[in-house]
Amino acid sequence: MSDSGDSDVAWTYYKDRPEWSDVTPVPEDEGPNLVVVIAHSEKFVDVYDYFRAVLKNNERSERALHLTKDAVELNPANYTVWQYRRDLLKALGTDLRQELDYVEVVIKNSPKNYQVWHHRRVLVEWLQDPSQELELTRDALMQDPKNYHAWQHRQWAIKTFGLYEKEMDFVDHLITDDVRNNSAWNQRYFVMNNYLGWSDLNVQKEICYALEKIKFIKNNESAWNYLRGVLIHDKRGEGVSGNGVVTSFCEELYKNKCRSPYLLAFLIDICNEAIKKEETSCLHNATRAIELCQALAGKYDKIRSKYWNYMAEKFKKIQQEESNKDKEKTVDE
Template identity: 55%
Template sequence: MSDSSSDECDTQHVLFKNRPEWSDVTPLKQDDGDEPVVLIDYTEEFEDCFDYFRAIVQKKEYSDRALQLTKTAASLNPANYTVWQYRREILKSLGKDLHEELDYIGKVILKQTKNYQVWHHRRIIVEWLQDPSKEKYLTEEALAKDPKNYHAWQHRQWAIKTFNLYDEELAYVDQLLKEDVKNNSAWNQRYFVVNNTTGFTEQILNNEIDYTLGKIKLLIENESSWNYLRGLLVHDKKGISHNKKVADFCETLYNEGNRSPFLLAVIVDMCSEQLTYDGGDGDSIYTVMRAKELCNDLATQYDTIRAKYWVHMAETIEKQAKEQDIQDTSSSTK
């Protein structure tokens, strides 16, 4: 539970029961009931701190010493919601400098980057101050340690959307993707920015498709970029199979012998779409037979971990074709 790197809990730490300034407070022991199933072996330091913490919460003491005690408690257990909530109550009651609190919690976050409570505490302080000026920088520091840190991305998206901080965000995302094209969090952020700024107009959609196809060329076996492409095509009113640029790109890869499961899955979607919207046009290369053959290839060779899904897809497409009285005799592209 403790953070060994904290300056609040080093070898010089003095127990609260041995501090003269706390002699007027009677510590409140934790109540585990008459017959606790499991007794946690807390350190003396931990038990001492939280005994005094419970005591000041009970008496609703809002003071500088109480504020300092919450800092020690947070260093021992930074995931404790009550500690942070009570700290906020003290800060508000004493009218403390919240910019100092931002500096403090920023240091804590960089030691506890995957702790929900510390990010939540910072968010509330930023809301109180209405000052997001340091949030992008802080999240970038956290993401430099782990580019896929969910808490950092969540906080960054909140700050950007709440305070309209979209400027230069696509450039930041592009840099992350240059460093790691498989960074699905960066792809998600790209979608977030476009969706909340320009939207997917015809021109923007075309630009994004070009960008994504370029990234796919760098690494064909990258699910993140393929997923982004599929997300883009939801916004194409013509449908996946009628986007000539994407269709030509996929067919070129296929004809060159590429059998990435992500490529094949997109082609299956194209076949399914033709069946749904165009009635399985016999002149199209996206036929019922081709869809079934690709599903079989995926189930038996290229995506065996999801074999049952592809068998189900083949059965679904065949059933749909029968309902629409579409013949399964069109030649396939193998």
């Protein structure tokens, strides 16, 4: 779907159609001081000149509805065309089921177009029937698992109409297929947060789920981020350092020479939280955090070396403060 219709042999220009002879086309007004002239095809100019004419006259007719379809084919991202089409659908009492079928075709040809997904949402709201939406978005996500518009539409349909029941199975399938699929991990959190809830049992299950996926691929940012999100809801502890299973898991990975930047960053957060809580030696935690930051900056996450050097400096200040405290304490004694 694009401005490339001049090769269409069967095409008849609107200006040559007898049934449109009563309409005066309205050329595009690009202003008096053009910097760059967009080279539209003759077909594009013809269709949109007549579209502007019916829009100006607020014509509510079947031929105007058909014209919007030609306009969409040439530019499916045109908001005005879609809005006018919705106005026509209402005014003409058009069969919305047929419109759903039509929009499905447009989505398959233009799956990352916000306007067509919005049009679909409006139709579903009018019909109060989401029965096709999970299948439609599933097909779109099979083609592109990270299609933001498909995910957004899916979440809207699920939340609006309570379609949560089988969503976790769908998400688990996607994560099993590609454990690095950040969109699927985000959807898992969406289901937990809005449907299953964060009971203690569910939190522990999700922690175990994330740890199993990390164990499978340790350098997987999506699983580490999900683990962080789950730990926020862990009533047994506070933050990333409060769950003994998680801290033991991380220490074991480190002991076994794992140097994933996400593991090292997690250990830094554990040290930072321990310093704030003052539950263990602040000096020890600051010293360890410095070593981890330097390892990330110098070898394991060079692309963010400035950030890790900045963090190292922060921990060095804490280290100095704790050293001074220890010296003062020794003098007093």
